[in-house]
Amino acid sequence: MQELFEALTTVFTPGSELSQITLVTLKMAFFSTTISMLIGVPLGVLIGYSDFRGKRIVLRILNTLMGLPPVLAGLIVFFILSRSGPLGSFRLLYTVQAMVTAQVILITPIVTGLAATAVTQVVPKLHETAQGIGLSRGRELLYLLNECRSQLFSFIFVAFGRSIGEVGAVMLVGGNVQYKTRVMTTAIMLETNKGNFEMAVALGVVLLLISFVINSIALLFDERGFTARRRRSTIPRHKDEKAVLQEGKKDTA
C-alpha cells in the first residue's frame, strides 16, 4: 500500500522515472491516435459510402487486419526500420516514432473498419431519401458525416485505449529503452520480471487511472450527443381540422 501511494505521488513529481514513463506513454498514444484517426476515419467513411466492385473483399481484408496480432505488426516495422531494411538509414528503430508507426499499422484498420461499419448502417436509407429530394452527392456526404459524428468521434477513445494498452509491438520496435522508449506496459513487464511486484502494480494502477479518465471523457461526449432534451408533445393541429375530418368520415365509414 505504501509503495502504491509513493508510486502515485511520483507520477506527479516532475523528472521522476515514473512521470517520465507516463509522459512517453501519453506522447506515443497521442500521435498513434491522431494519425490513425486522420487516415482511418476518411478512408472508412469513403469505403462505407461508396459502392464499388470488390467492396466486400476490401471489407474482408479490413476485418482481417483488425485482428492483426500486435507482435506481427511490430515484426513488420522492425524489418522495415532495421539497419538492412528499406528505411534503415533513418535510424528509427528503438524510437518513439517506430512505436507510433507500428501502432498506426495496428490501429488504422480498426478505426477504418469501425467507421465503414458505422456509415454502412446509415447509407442505404439516407441515400434513397437524399436522391428523392435531389440532394447533391457532396451535401449527402456532409449530412452523412453529421449523422455519424458522435460515433466517429468516439473512435478516438477506442484508438487511444488500444494504444496505451499495447505491449508486443511496442516492445519489439521500441526496445523498452529506459528514459526513451519505456512506456507503462513495457515497464510493467520489466518490473514483474525483476520481481518488483509493488512497482508493477503501481504502474498498473496508473495505467488504469488514465484509462478511466479517458473513458469518462468519452462517456461525457456520448451523453451530450445523445441526451434527448425533453419536449412537450403536442397533437399536431390543423386549421380546418373539424371540416376536414367530417369530410374524411364519409369516405372511411
Place this chain on the structure above:
Amino acid sequence: MTEQGVHIQDLVMRYGEEVVLNVASLDLGAHEKYAIIGPNGAGKTTLLRILAGTLKQSEGTVDIPSGWTVGYLPQHPFVFNMSVFRNVEMAVQDAGLSRSEREKRVNEALEIVGMLDLVSARGTELSGGQAQRVTLARVFAQHHDLLLLDEPTSAMDIKGTIIVEDALKRYLDQYQATLVVCTHAPSQAQRVSNKIIVLEEGRIAEQGPTVDVLQNPQSEMVQEFLSYWRL
C-alpha cells in the same frame, strides 16, 4: 388534347433470374392522381423507384416530360438527427431562395402536415407518425411537377391520415402536380386518387378510374384482393 405525361414502355425489372416487374405499356397523364395498390411484394416500390430514377430497370424505357421535376418519398425515409426545421429545410437549400423565403417554405410545408408545433423538436425524438409527416413536408417544400409517394401515411393514425390526405389534395391543386402514390389501403386510393393501378406479382392486373375499379373489379384476383376491404 391532354398534356403529355409519363410514358412507360416494355419495362422489366429483374433480380437475378426473378422478374419482379413487367409492364408492357403504361401512361400517366399530367395532373392526374394515381394510386398503385396491390399486395406485399407486388412490385409497387420497385415501380416507384424506377420512376424516381433511384433504381435502374433491366429493360424498357420510362419517359418523363422534359422540364418536370420529380420528388420521391421512399417507403422508409430517413429522418436526420437534427431539428424538424432543418430536416425540411435541407430540401430547399439549393433552390436559390433567400433565407426568409426558405423559412416561409419550410413553415408552409410543416403547416400542411400539421407539424408546425414541433418545428424545433429533434428528428430522432419523433414518433413514427410524426417522423413520417416531417419526411412528407420535406417533399412538399420542393414544389414538384411529379410527386412519387410510397405509402406516405403507413405510420399515421386514421385522423392524421385524413388531415394529411387533405393537405396533399390541396397541394396538388395549388401546384398542378401529378401524383403517384403507393398504398395498401383501397380506402386511401378512393380518397386521394382518380386513377388506380392494381399490381399483382409485378404485372398490372387492372387499371382505370378509381371508382370503377374499386366498385366493379373485373379480374378475379382484384375481386379477391378487394373482398377483404370493409369486412
